[in-house]
Protein backbone atom coordinates (compact mmCIF):
# COMPACT_ATOMS: atom_id res chain seq x y z
CA UNK A 94 0.00 0.00 0.00
CA UNK A 95 1.28 3.48 -0.85
CA UNK A 96 2.37 5.63 2.15
CA UNK A 97 -0.42 8.15 1.41
CA UNK A 98 -3.11 5.45 1.58
CA UNK A 99 -1.59 4.11 4.81
CA UNK A 100 -1.80 7.57 6.37
CA UNK A 101 -5.47 7.89 5.37
CA UNK A 102 -6.28 4.49 6.91
CA UNK A 103 -4.37 5.40 10.09
CA UNK A 104 -6.22 8.73 10.24
CA UNK A 105 -9.61 7.04 9.86
CA UNK A 106 -8.81 4.43 12.51
CA UNK A 107 -7.54 7.15 14.85
CA UNK A 108 -10.69 9.23 14.30
CA UNK A 109 -12.88 6.20 15.00
CA UNK A 110 -11.01 5.45 18.24
CA UNK A 111 -11.35 9.07 19.40
CA UNK A 112 -15.06 9.16 18.45
CA UNK A 113 -15.78 5.87 20.28
CA UNK A 114 -13.85 6.97 23.36
CA UNK A 115 -15.77 10.25 23.50
CA UNK A 116 -19.05 8.38 23.26
CA UNK A 117 -17.99 6.01 26.00
CA UNK A 118 -16.99 8.89 28.29
CA UNK A 119 -20.27 10.64 27.54
CA UNK A 120 -22.22 7.50 28.48
CA UNK A 121 -20.10 7.06 31.59
CA UNK A 122 -20.78 10.63 32.72
CA UNK A 123 -24.50 10.19 32.13
CA UNK A 124 -24.39 7.06 34.30
CA UNK A 125 -22.53 8.92 37.07
CA UNK A 126 -25.00 11.80 36.93
CA UNK A 127 -27.99 9.45 37.24
CA UNK A 128 -26.99 8.43 40.76
CA UNK A 129 -27.76 4.79 39.91
CA UNK A 130 -25.24 2.01 40.45
CA UNK A 131 -23.42 1.26 37.20
CA UNK A 132 -20.91 -1.03 35.58
CA UNK A 133 -19.49 -1.27 32.07
CA UNK A 134 -19.06 -3.80 29.29
CA UNK A 135 -17.29 -3.60 25.91
CA UNK A 136 -20.38 -4.93 24.13
CA UNK A 137 -23.99 -5.12 25.15
CA UNK A 138 -26.30 -8.11 24.52
CA UNK A 139 -28.59 -6.06 22.25
CA UNK A 140 -25.80 -4.65 20.08
CA UNK A 141 -24.81 -6.26 16.76
CA UNK A 142 -21.35 -7.56 17.93
CA UNK A 143 -23.20 -9.63 20.56
CA UNK A 144 -24.08 -12.08 17.79
CA UNK A 145 -20.37 -13.01 17.83
CA UNK A 146 -19.64 -12.70 21.56
CA UNK A 147 -22.77 -14.68 22.42
CA UNK A 148 -21.95 -17.68 20.25
CA UNK A 149 -18.30 -17.77 21.28
CA UNK A 150 -18.81 -17.27 25.02
CA UNK A 151 -21.68 -19.76 25.18
CA UNK A 152 -19.44 -22.37 23.58
CA UNK A 153 -16.40 -21.49 25.69
CA UNK A 154 -18.21 -21.40 29.04
CA UNK A 155 -20.50 -24.41 28.52
CA UNK A 156 -18.81 -26.48 31.24
CA UNK A 157 -18.26 -23.50 33.51
CA UNK A 158 -22.02 -22.80 33.52
CA UNK A 159 -22.60 -26.37 34.61
CA UNK A 160 -20.86 -25.51 37.93
CA UNK A 161 -23.87 -23.37 38.89
CA UNK A 162 -21.99 -20.09 39.31
CA UNK A 163 -23.68 -18.28 36.42
CA UNK A 164 -21.59 -16.22 33.99
CA UNK A 165 -18.21 -14.74 34.88
CA UNK A 166 -18.90 -11.08 35.65
CA UNK A 167 -16.85 -9.67 32.80
CA UNK A 168 -18.65 -11.76 30.16
CA UNK A 169 -22.22 -11.51 31.47
CA UNK A 170 -23.59 -8.52 29.54
CA UNK A 171 -22.15 -9.67 26.19
CA UNK A 172 -24.44 -12.72 26.21
CA UNK A 173 -27.92 -12.61 24.74
CA UNK A 174 -30.41 -13.50 27.46
CA UNK A 175 -27.68 -13.84 30.10
CA UNK A 176 -30.42 -13.39 32.72
CA UNK A 177 -31.51 -17.03 32.89
CA UNK A 178 -28.11 -18.42 33.86
CA UNK A 179 -27.36 -15.41 36.06
CA UNK A 180 -30.40 -16.06 38.33
CA UNK A 181 -30.39 -12.56 39.81
CA UNK A 182 -26.67 -12.44 40.72
CA UNK A 183 -26.23 -9.08 38.95
CA UNK A 184 -29.19 -7.70 40.90
CA UNK A 185 -27.63 -8.81 44.17
CA UNK A 186 -24.34 -7.18 43.17
CA UNK A 187 -25.56 -3.85 41.77
CA UNK A 188 -29.13 -3.48 43.02
CA UNK A 189 -32.68 -3.65 41.67
CA UNK A 190 -32.01 -0.92 39.13
CA UNK A 191 -28.55 -0.45 37.64
CA UNK A 192 -26.90 0.75 34.44
CA UNK A 193 -24.54 -0.95 32.02
CA UNK A 194 -22.38 1.47 30.08
CA UNK A 195 -20.96 0.44 26.69
CA UNK A 196 -19.21 2.39 23.93
CA UNK A 197 -22.51 2.85 22.15
CA UNK A 198 -25.27 2.65 24.72
CA UNK A 199 -26.52 2.97 28.24
CA UNK A 200 -28.81 0.22 29.39
CA UNK A 201 -30.85 0.15 32.58
CA UNK A 202 -31.72 -3.26 34.10
CA UNK A 203 -34.67 -3.51 36.43
CA UNK A 204 -35.65 -6.30 38.80
CA UNK A 205 -37.83 -4.39 41.20
CA UNK A 206 -41.53 -5.40 40.91
CA UNK A 207 -42.81 -1.83 41.43
CA UNK A 208 -40.57 -0.43 38.76
CA UNK A 209 -41.27 -3.35 36.40
CA UNK A 210 -45.00 -2.89 36.80
CA UNK A 211 -44.80 0.88 36.23
CA UNK A 212 -42.70 0.35 33.12
CA UNK A 213 -45.09 -2.04 31.42
CA UNK A 214 -48.28 -0.34 32.61
CA UNK A 215 -47.55 3.25 31.57
CA UNK A 216 -47.53 2.60 27.86
CA UNK A 217 -47.21 6.23 26.78
CA UNK A 218 -44.33 7.03 29.13
CA UNK A 219 -42.41 3.85 28.26
CA UNK A 220 -42.78 2.59 24.71
CA UNK A 221 -41.47 -0.58 23.11
CA UNK A 222 -38.03 -0.03 21.51
CA UNK A 223 -38.90 1.39 18.04
CA UNK A 224 -35.84 -0.08 16.28
CA UNK A 225 -36.62 -3.58 17.57
CA UNK A 226 -40.31 -3.27 16.69
CA UNK A 227 -39.63 -2.21 13.10
CA UNK A 228 -37.89 -5.56 12.60
CA UNK A 229 -41.16 -7.34 13.41
CA UNK A 230 -42.84 -5.97 10.29
CA UNK A 231 -41.61 -8.13 7.39
CA UNK A 232 -45.25 -8.79 6.45
CA UNK A 233 -46.68 -5.50 7.65
CA UNK A 234 -47.26 -3.36 10.76
CA UNK A 235 -49.04 -5.25 13.53
CA UNK A 236 -50.41 -5.05 17.07
CA UNK A 237 -47.03 -6.02 18.57
CA UNK A 238 -44.97 -3.51 16.61
CA UNK A 239 -47.01 -0.30 16.62
CA UNK A 240 -47.56 2.32 19.32
CA UNK A 241 -50.00 4.98 20.49
CA UNK A 242 -53.39 5.43 18.79
CA UNK A 243 -52.36 3.12 15.98
CA UNK A 244 -51.78 0.35 18.55
CA UNK A 245 -55.23 0.95 20.08
CA UNK A 246 -56.69 0.69 16.60
CA UNK A 247 -54.91 -2.61 15.88
CA UNK A 248 -55.93 -3.87 19.32
CA UNK A 249 -59.60 -3.13 18.65
CA UNK A 250 -59.51 -5.39 15.60
CA UNK A 251 -57.17 -8.16 16.78
CA UNK A 252 -58.33 -8.62 20.38
CA UNK A 253 -61.84 -9.97 19.58
CA UNK A 254 -60.45 -12.85 17.46
CA UNK A 255 -57.92 -13.81 20.13
CA UNK A 256 -60.61 -13.75 22.81
CA UNK A 257 -63.26 -15.47 20.64
CA UNK A 258 -64.88 -18.55 22.12
CA UNK A 259 -65.04 -20.11 18.62
CA UNK A 260 -61.26 -19.85 18.23
CA UNK A 261 -60.67 -21.30 21.73
CA UNK A 262 -62.92 -24.24 20.91
CA UNK A 263 -61.08 -24.76 17.63
CA UNK A 264 -57.72 -24.75 19.44
CA UNK A 265 -59.03 -27.23 22.03
CA UNK A 266 -60.39 -29.69 19.48
CA UNK A 267 -57.56 -29.47 16.99
CA UNK A 268 -54.89 -29.82 19.66
CA UNK A 269 -56.56 -33.01 20.90
CA UNK A 270 -56.68 -34.36 17.33
CA UNK A 271 -53.03 -33.54 16.75
CA UNK A 272 -51.99 -35.12 20.08
CA UNK A 273 -53.80 -38.34 19.11
CA UNK A 274 -51.83 -38.47 15.84
CA UNK A 275 -48.60 -37.72 17.68
CA UNK A 276 -49.21 -40.46 20.26
CA UNK A 277 -50.20 -43.00 17.59
CA UNK A 278 -46.95 -42.46 15.68
CA UNK A 279 -44.69 -42.09 18.75
CA UNK A 280 -41.29 -43.79 18.42
CA UNK A 281 -38.90 -43.59 21.38
CA UNK A 282 -36.02 -42.56 19.14
CA UNK A 283 -37.90 -39.48 17.81
CA UNK A 284 -36.97 -36.07 19.11
CA UNK A 285 -39.37 -34.73 21.75
CA UNK A 286 -38.57 -31.22 20.61
CA UNK A 287 -39.49 -31.97 17.00
CA UNK A 288 -42.70 -33.69 18.06
CA UNK A 289 -43.89 -30.82 20.23
CA UNK A 290 -42.89 -28.25 17.60
CA UNK A 291 -44.77 -30.21 14.92
CA UNK A 292 -47.80 -30.49 17.16
CA UNK A 293 -48.00 -26.76 17.92
CA UNK A 294 -47.26 -25.85 14.30
CA UNK A 295 -50.07 -28.07 13.04
CA UNK A 296 -52.44 -26.55 15.59
CA UNK A 297 -51.38 -23.07 14.49
CA UNK A 298 -51.93 -24.07 10.85
CA UNK A 299 -55.63 -24.55 11.56
CA UNK A 300 -56.14 -21.96 14.32
CA UNK A 301 -54.18 -19.27 12.51
CA UNK A 302 -54.75 -20.04 8.84
CA UNK A 303 -57.70 -22.42 8.58
CA UNK A 304 -55.69 -25.30 7.13
CA UNK A 305 -56.16 -28.64 8.89
CA UNK A 306 -52.84 -30.49 8.75
CA UNK A 307 -52.19 -34.22 9.01
CA UNK A 308 -49.21 -35.52 10.99
CA UNK A 309 -46.04 -35.30 8.91
CA UNK A 310 -47.74 -33.60 5.96
CA UNK A 311 -45.13 -30.86 5.74
CA UNK A 312 -42.88 -33.13 3.69
CA UNK A 313 -45.56 -34.58 1.41
CA UNK A 314 -45.49 -33.37 -2.22
CA UNK A 315 -49.23 -34.09 -2.62
CA UNK A 316 -49.91 -31.34 -0.05
CA UNK A 317 -48.35 -28.67 -2.26
CA UNK A 318 -51.15 -26.87 -4.12
CA UNK A 319 -50.71 -25.69 -7.75
CA UNK A 320 -48.70 -22.49 -8.00
CA UNK A 321 -46.76 -23.27 -4.81
CA UNK A 322 -43.40 -24.76 -4.06
CA UNK A 323 -44.08 -25.67 -0.41
CA UNK A 324 -47.10 -26.95 1.49
CA UNK A 325 -48.50 -24.39 3.93
CA UNK A 326 -47.14 -26.30 6.94
CA UNK A 327 -43.74 -26.53 5.32
CA UNK A 328 -43.71 -22.79 4.49
CA UNK A 329 -44.71 -21.97 8.09
CA UNK A 330 -42.06 -24.29 9.50
CA UNK A 331 -39.29 -22.82 7.32
CA UNK A 332 -40.39 -19.30 8.18
CA UNK A 333 -40.20 -19.88 11.93
CA UNK A 334 -36.95 -21.80 11.77
CA UNK A 335 -35.38 -18.96 9.74
CA UNK A 336 -37.08 -16.22 11.69
CA UNK A 337 -33.93 -14.26 12.64
CA UNK A 338 -32.87 -14.14 8.95
CA UNK A 339 -36.33 -13.10 7.78
CA UNK A 340 -36.61 -10.44 10.46
CA UNK A 341 -33.11 -9.03 10.10
CA UNK A 342 -32.58 -9.05 6.34
CA UNK A 343 -34.63 -7.21 3.69
CA UNK A 344 -36.27 -9.66 1.28
CA UNK A 345 -33.96 -8.74 -1.62
CA UNK A 346 -30.86 -9.39 0.53
CA UNK A 347 -32.38 -12.66 1.77
CA UNK A 348 -32.69 -13.81 -1.83
CA UNK A 349 -28.95 -13.74 -2.38
CA UNK A 350 -28.07 -14.78 1.18
CA UNK A 351 -26.83 -18.27 2.22
CA UNK A 352 -30.48 -19.01 3.23
CA UNK A 353 -32.43 -19.10 -0.04
CA UNK A 354 -34.95 -21.41 1.64
CA UNK A 355 -35.84 -18.54 4.01
CA UNK A 356 -36.47 -16.28 1.02
CA UNK A 357 -38.65 -18.84 -0.74
CA UNK A 358 -40.59 -19.71 2.44
CA UNK A 359 -41.28 -16.03 3.22
CA UNK A 360 -42.55 -15.50 -0.35
CA UNK A 361 -44.65 -18.64 -0.16
CA UNK A 362 -46.24 -17.52 3.11
CA UNK A 363 -46.91 -14.11 1.59
CA UNK A 364 -48.66 -15.78 -1.32
CA UNK A 365 -50.64 -18.18 0.93
CA UNK A 366 -51.91 -15.35 3.12
CA UNK A 367 -52.88 -13.26 0.06
CA UNK A 368 -54.80 -16.18 -1.44
CA UNK A 369 -56.54 -17.05 1.81
CA UNK A 370 -57.52 -13.47 2.48
CA UNK A 371 -58.94 -13.09 -1.04
CA UNK A 372 -60.92 -16.32 -0.73
CA UNK A 373 -62.25 -15.58 2.76
CA UNK A 374 -63.11 -11.99 1.90
CA UNK A 375 -65.15 -13.22 -1.03
CA UNK A 376 -66.89 -15.84 1.15
CA UNK A 377 -67.71 -13.34 3.86
CA UNK A 378 -68.95 -10.75 1.38
CA UNK A 379 -71.13 -13.33 -0.39
CA UNK A 380 -72.50 -14.19 3.05
CA UNK A 381 -71.82 -17.92 2.77
CA UNK A 382 -70.04 -18.13 6.12
CA UNK A 383 -72.83 -20.37 7.31
CA UNK A 384 -73.15 -22.98 10.05
CA UNK A 385 -70.30 -25.23 8.96
CA UNK A 386 -68.01 -22.20 8.82
CA UNK A 387 -65.13 -22.56 11.27
CA UNK A 388 -63.68 -19.32 12.48
CA UNK A 389 -59.87 -19.08 12.71
CA UNK A 390 -57.60 -16.16 13.51
CA UNK A 391 -57.20 -15.09 9.88
CA UNK A 392 -60.94 -15.12 9.13
CA UNK A 393 -61.76 -13.60 12.51
CA UNK A 394 -59.39 -10.68 11.93
CA UNK A 395 -60.88 -10.23 8.46
CA UNK A 396 -64.43 -10.36 9.81
CA UNK A 397 -63.54 -7.93 12.59
CA UNK A 398 -61.94 -5.65 9.99
CA UNK A 399 -64.90 -5.80 7.61
CA UNK A 400 -67.17 -4.83 10.52
CA UNK A 401 -64.83 -1.92 11.25
CA UNK A 402 -64.73 -0.92 7.56
CA UNK A 403 -68.51 -0.64 7.53
CA UNK A 404 -68.63 1.44 10.68
CA UNK A 405 -68.88 5.17 10.24
CA UNK A 406 -66.64 6.04 13.17
CA UNK A 407 -63.11 6.62 12.02
CA UNK A 408 -60.61 5.99 14.82
CA UNK A 409 -58.20 8.63 16.12
CA UNK A 410 -55.87 7.71 13.26
CA UNK A 411 -58.48 8.85 10.69
CA UNK A 412 -59.65 5.54 9.19
CA UNK A 413 -62.02 2.73 10.01
CA UNK A 414 -60.14 -0.43 9.01
CA UNK A 415 -56.74 -2.11 8.78
CA UNK A 416 -54.97 -2.11 5.41
CA UNK A 417 -54.25 -5.37 3.60
CA UNK A 418 -50.61 -5.16 4.74
CA UNK A 419 -51.67 -4.65 8.34
CA UNK A 420 -53.96 -7.70 8.27
CA UNK A 421 -51.08 -9.76 6.91
CA UNK A 422 -48.74 -8.30 9.52
CA UNK A 423 -51.12 -9.34 12.30
CA UNK A 424 -51.70 -12.86 11.02
CA UNK A 425 -47.92 -13.28 10.78
CA UNK A 426 -47.30 -11.90 14.26
CA UNK A 427 -49.79 -14.33 15.81
CA UNK A 428 -47.62 -17.09 14.37
CA UNK A 429 -44.40 -15.53 15.68
CA UNK A 430 -45.78 -14.62 19.12
CA UNK A 431 -47.79 -17.77 19.63
CA UNK A 432 -45.90 -20.68 18.16
CA UNK A 433 -42.57 -21.20 19.84
CA UNK A 434 -43.62 -19.61 23.14
CA UNK A 435 -46.31 -22.25 23.57
CA UNK A 436 -44.12 -25.03 22.14
CA UNK A 437 -41.27 -24.30 24.56
CA UNK A 438 -43.65 -24.05 27.52
CA UNK A 439 -44.94 -27.54 26.61
CA UNK A 440 -41.39 -28.78 26.10
CA UNK A 441 -40.11 -27.56 29.49
CA UNK A 442 -43.26 -28.93 31.08
CA UNK A 443 -42.70 -32.37 29.56
CA UNK A 444 -39.17 -32.36 30.91
CA UNK A 445 -40.35 -31.35 34.38
CA UNK A 446 -43.01 -34.06 34.35
CA UNK A 447 -40.56 -36.75 33.29
CA UNK A 448 -38.24 -35.69 36.12
CA UNK A 449 -40.74 -34.88 38.89
CA UNK A 450 -42.85 -37.96 39.47
CA UNK A 451 -44.88 -36.39 42.31
CA UNK A 452 -46.02 -33.49 40.10
CA UNK A 453 -46.92 -35.84 37.26
CA UNK A 454 -48.91 -38.05 39.68
CA UNK A 455 -51.03 -35.10 40.76
CA UNK A 456 -51.67 -34.11 37.16
CA UNK A 457 -52.70 -37.65 36.28
CA UNK A 458 -55.11 -37.65 39.23
CA UNK A 459 -56.68 -34.43 37.99
CA UNK A 460 -56.97 -35.74 34.43
CA UNK A 461 -58.67 -38.92 35.67
CA UNK A 462 -61.05 -36.91 37.85
CA UNK A 463 -62.06 -34.64 34.96
CA UNK A 464 -62.61 -37.62 32.61
CA UNK A 465 -64.69 -39.44 35.26
CA UNK A 466 -66.82 -36.38 35.79
CA UNK A 467 -67.34 -35.99 32.02
CA UNK A 468 -68.26 -39.65 31.67
CA UNK A 469 -70.81 -39.36 34.46
CA UNK A 470 -72.32 -36.47 32.50
CA UNK A 471 -72.54 -38.72 29.43
CA UNK A 472 -69.54 -37.31 27.54
CA UNK A 473 -66.82 -39.68 26.30
CA UNK A 474 -64.59 -36.80 25.16
CA UNK A 475 -63.72 -33.65 27.08
CA UNK A 476 -65.26 -30.42 25.88
CA UNK A 477 -63.78 -26.94 26.00
CA UNK A 478 -66.84 -25.40 27.62
CA UNK A 479 -67.46 -27.98 30.35
CA UNK A 480 -64.10 -29.54 31.09
CA UNK A 481 -61.34 -27.05 30.35
CA UNK A 482 -62.25 -24.92 33.45
CA UNK A 483 -61.85 -28.00 35.69
CA UNK A 484 -58.09 -28.23 35.08
CA UNK A 485 -56.86 -26.05 37.91
CA UNK A 486 -53.72 -27.94 38.94
CA UNK A 487 -52.64 -28.22 35.30
CA UNK A 488 -53.00 -24.46 34.75
CA UNK A 489 -51.16 -23.84 38.04
CA UNK A 490 -48.42 -26.17 36.78
CA UNK A 491 -48.17 -24.18 33.53
CA UNK A 492 -47.71 -20.92 35.45
CA UNK A 493 -45.13 -22.50 37.73
CA UNK A 494 -43.15 -23.82 34.77
CA UNK A 495 -43.28 -20.35 33.22
CA UNK A 496 -42.04 -18.81 36.48
CA UNK A 497 -39.11 -21.21 36.80
CA UNK A 498 -38.35 -21.17 33.06
CA UNK A 499 -39.25 -17.60 32.04
CA UNK A 500 -40.10 -18.32 28.42
CA UNK A 501 -39.86 -14.59 27.61
CA UNK A 502 -36.89 -13.47 29.64
CA UNK A 503 -36.98 -9.71 29.35
CA UNK A 504 -39.38 -6.88 28.59
CA UNK A 505 -37.72 -3.90 26.91
CA UNK A 506 -38.98 -0.30 26.97
CA UNK A 507 -37.69 3.17 26.05
CA UNK A 508 -38.47 6.25 28.20
CA UNK A 509 -40.40 9.01 26.42
CA UNK A 510 -39.20 12.20 28.12
CA UNK A 511 -37.70 12.24 31.60
CA UNK A 512 -39.43 9.50 33.61
CA UNK A 513 -39.54 8.39 37.20
CA UNK A 514 -38.74 4.76 37.92
CA UNK A 515 -40.23 4.00 41.36
CA UNK A 516 -38.33 1.38 43.31
CA UNK A 517 -39.57 -0.40 46.44
CA UNK A 518 -36.96 1.64 48.32
CA UNK A 519 -36.90 5.14 46.80
CA UNK A 520 -36.88 5.90 43.11
CA UNK A 521 -34.92 7.40 40.24
CA UNK A 522 -35.49 9.66 37.30
CA UNK A 523 -34.17 8.37 33.97
CA UNK A 524 -33.48 10.72 31.05
CA UNK A 525 -35.44 10.83 27.78
CA UNK A 526 -34.62 7.91 25.48
CA UNK A 527 -33.26 5.64 28.25
CA UNK A 528 -33.37 1.97 27.31
CA UNK A 529 -34.82 -0.09 30.17
CA UNK A 530 -34.92 -3.86 30.44
CA UNK A 531 -37.02 -5.78 32.97
CA UNK A 532 -35.14 -8.87 34.13
CA UNK A 533 -37.94 -11.43 34.53
CA UNK A 534 -35.66 -14.21 35.82
CA UNK A 535 -34.28 -12.07 38.66
CA UNK A 536 -37.84 -11.26 39.76
CA UNK A 537 -39.06 -14.86 39.43
CA UNK A 538 -36.10 -16.10 41.49
CA UNK A 539 -36.20 -13.45 44.21
CA UNK A 540 -36.78 -15.34 47.51
CA UNK A 541 -38.47 -12.27 49.04
CA UNK A 542 -41.13 -12.51 46.33
CA UNK A 543 -41.30 -16.26 45.71
CA UNK A 544 -40.24 -18.25 48.82
CA UNK A 545 -37.83 -21.11 47.97
CA UNK A 546 -37.85 -19.93 44.35
CA UNK A 547 -35.89 -22.88 42.96
CA UNK A 548 -38.56 -25.36 44.01
CA UNK A 549 -41.19 -26.25 41.42
CA UNK A 550 -44.47 -26.13 43.38
CA UNK A 551 -47.65 -25.60 41.29
CA UNK A 552 -49.75 -25.26 44.46
CA UNK A 553 -48.37 -21.71 44.94
CA UNK A 554 -50.90 -20.66 42.29
CA UNK A 555 -53.85 -22.36 44.00
CA UNK A 556 -53.79 -20.28 47.19
CA UNK A 557 -55.03 -16.71 47.68
CA UNK A 558 -51.52 -15.35 48.30
CA UNK A 559 -49.06 -17.13 45.98
CA UNK A 560 -46.18 -15.31 47.67
CA UNK A 561 -47.12 -16.71 51.08
CA UNK A 562 -46.69 -20.39 50.22
CA UNK A 563 -43.21 -21.63 51.02
CA UNK A 564 -42.69 -25.11 49.56
CA UNK A 565 -39.98 -25.71 52.16
CA UNK A 566 -42.61 -25.49 54.94
CA UNK A 567 -45.81 -27.47 55.56
CA UNK A 568 -48.96 -25.82 54.17
CA UNK A 569 -51.11 -23.88 56.65
CA UNK A 570 -54.70 -25.08 57.27
CA UNK A 571 -55.96 -22.00 55.36
CA UNK A 572 -53.80 -22.86 52.36
CA UNK A 573 -55.01 -26.48 52.45
CA UNK A 574 -58.60 -25.22 52.56
CA UNK A 575 -58.08 -22.81 49.63
CA UNK A 576 -56.56 -25.55 47.52
CA UNK A 577 -59.40 -27.93 48.34
CA UNK A 578 -62.07 -25.28 47.61
CA UNK A 579 -60.53 -24.69 44.17
CA UNK A 580 -61.93 -21.21 43.75
CA UNK A 581 -58.88 -18.93 43.85
CA UNK A 582 -58.36 -17.14 40.50
CA UNK A 583 -55.16 -18.09 38.62
CA UNK A 584 -52.92 -16.11 38.46
CA UNK A 585 -53.30 -14.24 41.74
CA UNK A 586 -49.78 -12.87 42.11
CA UNK A 587 -48.93 -9.28 43.11
CA UNK A 588 -48.24 -6.80 40.31
CA UNK A 589 -44.80 -6.93 38.75
CA UNK A 590 -43.93 -10.32 40.24
CA UNK A 591 -44.70 -12.69 37.34
CA UNK A 592 -43.88 -11.41 33.89
CA UNK A 593 -43.76 -14.37 31.52
CA UNK A 594 -46.95 -13.07 29.86
CA UNK A 595 -46.01 -9.42 30.45
CA UNK A 596 -48.44 -7.19 32.34
CA UNK A 597 -50.57 -4.10 31.77
CA UNK A 598 -52.02 -2.88 28.47
CA UNK A 599 -49.32 -4.52 26.33
CA UNK A 600 -49.54 -7.89 28.08
CA UNK A 601 -49.87 -11.03 25.99
CA UNK A 602 -53.08 -11.08 23.94
CA UNK A 603 -52.77 -14.79 23.36
CA UNK A 604 -52.60 -15.97 26.97
CA UNK A 605 -56.05 -17.60 26.90
CA UNK A 606 -55.15 -19.25 23.61
CA UNK A 607 -51.90 -20.54 25.17
CA UNK A 608 -53.69 -21.83 28.29
CA UNK A 609 -56.25 -23.72 26.22
CA UNK A 610 -53.60 -25.25 23.97
CA UNK A 611 -51.40 -26.22 26.92
CA UNK A 612 -54.20 -27.91 28.86
CA UNK A 613 -55.38 -29.71 25.71
CA UNK A 614 -51.85 -31.02 24.98
CA UNK A 615 -51.17 -32.28 28.49
CA UNK A 616 -54.61 -33.67 29.32
CA UNK A 617 -54.80 -35.57 26.05
CA UNK A 618 -51.20 -36.80 25.99
CA UNK A 619 -51.37 -38.08 29.57
CA UNK A 620 -54.88 -39.57 29.34
CA UNK A 621 -53.54 -43.10 28.95
CA UNK A 622 -49.79 -42.60 29.25
CA UNK A 623 -47.17 -41.11 31.48
CA UNK A 624 -44.03 -39.31 30.40
CA UNK A 625 -40.71 -40.87 31.28
CA UNK A 626 -37.13 -40.38 30.27
CA UNK A 627 -35.90 -43.18 28.00
CA UNK A 628 -33.40 -45.56 29.64
CA UNK A 629 -32.81 -43.26 32.54
CA UNK A 630 -31.15 -43.88 35.82
CA UNK A 631 -31.18 -41.58 38.83
CA UNK A 632 -27.77 -40.15 37.95
CA UNK A 633 -28.72 -39.29 34.39
CA UNK A 634 -32.00 -37.73 35.55
CA UNK A 635 -30.12 -35.55 38.06
CA UNK A 636 -27.72 -34.40 35.32
CA UNK A 637 -30.54 -33.53 32.91
CA UNK A 638 -32.37 -31.57 35.58
CA UNK A 639 -29.24 -29.70 36.59
CA UNK A 640 -28.41 -28.83 32.99
CA UNK A 641 -31.91 -27.52 32.27
CA UNK A 642 -31.83 -25.39 35.43
CA UNK A 643 -28.35 -24.00 34.82
CA UNK A 644 -28.23 -23.38 31.08
CA UNK A 645 -30.54 -22.03 28.42
CA UNK A 646 -30.56 -23.48 24.92
CA UNK A 647 -29.98 -19.96 23.56
CA UNK A 648 -33.05 -19.79 21.32
CA UNK A 649 -33.46 -16.85 18.93
CA UNK A 650 -36.73 -15.67 20.49
CA UNK A 651 -37.65 -17.58 23.65
CA UNK A 652 -35.95 -19.61 26.35
CA UNK A 653 -35.46 -23.18 25.12
CA UNK A 654 -34.14 -26.29 26.90
CA UNK A 655 -30.38 -26.78 26.41
CA UNK A 656 -30.73 -30.33 25.14
CA UNK A 657 -33.31 -32.61 23.56
CA UNK A 658 -33.81 -35.31 26.20
CA UNK A 659 -35.00 -38.73 25.01
CA UNK A 660 -38.49 -39.33 26.41
CA UNK A 661 -41.13 -41.96 26.02
CA UNK A 662 -44.83 -42.26 26.64
CA UNK A 663 -45.28 -45.32 28.83
CA UNK A 664 -48.79 -46.82 28.95
CA UNK A 665 -50.40 -46.15 32.35
CA UNK A 666 -51.22 -49.18 34.46
Ligand code: HEM
Nearest residue numbers: 237430431434435500501593594595599601602603606607
Ligand atom coordinates in the same frame (compact mmCIF):
# COMPACT_ATOMS: atom_id res chain seq x y z
C1 HEM B 1 -46.89 -19.56 26.61
C2 HEM B 1 -47.09 -18.84 25.54
C3 HEM B 1 -46.86 -17.35 25.46
C4 HEM B 1 -46.00 -16.55 26.15
C5 HEM B 1 -45.01 -16.95 27.23
C6 HEM B 1 -46.20 -15.19 25.67
C7 HEM B 1 -45.54 -14.09 26.17
C8 HEM B 1 -45.81 -12.77 25.81
C9 HEM B 1 -45.25 -11.60 26.44
C10 HEM B 1 -44.25 -11.60 27.58
C11 HEM B 1 -45.78 -10.51 25.84
C12 HEM B 1 -45.55 -9.04 26.21
C13 HEM B 1 -44.28 -8.45 25.64
C14 HEM B 1 -44.02 -7.05 26.17
O1 HEM B 1 -44.69 -6.54 27.07
O2 HEM B 1 -43.08 -6.45 25.64
C15 HEM B 1 -46.65 -10.99 24.78
C16 HEM B 1 -47.35 -10.18 23.92
C17 HEM B 1 -48.15 -10.65 22.90
N1 HEM B 1 -48.50 -11.97 22.67
FE1 HEM B 1 -47.90 -13.58 23.74
N2 HEM B 1 -47.14 -15.21 24.68
C18 HEM B 1 -47.58 -16.50 24.52
C19 HEM B 1 -48.54 -16.95 23.64
C20 HEM B 1 -49.16 -16.17 22.69
C21 HEM B 1 -50.10 -16.65 21.70
C22 HEM B 1 -50.56 -18.10 21.58
C23 HEM B 1 -50.44 -15.57 20.93
C24 HEM B 1 -51.37 -15.50 19.74
C25 HEM B 1 -51.87 -16.49 19.10
C26 HEM B 1 -49.75 -14.41 21.46
C27 HEM B 1 -49.87 -13.13 20.98
C28 HEM B 1 -49.31 -12.01 21.56
C29 HEM B 1 -49.51 -10.66 21.06
C30 HEM B 1 -50.34 -10.28 19.84
C31 HEM B 1 -48.79 -9.80 21.91
C32 HEM B 1 -48.63 -8.29 21.77
C33 HEM B 1 -49.55 -7.48 22.65
C34 HEM B 1 -49.30 -5.99 22.48
O3 HEM B 1 -48.20 -5.57 22.20
O4 HEM B 1 -50.26 -5.23 22.64
N3 HEM B 1 -48.98 -14.82 22.51
N4 HEM B 1 -46.67 -12.37 24.80
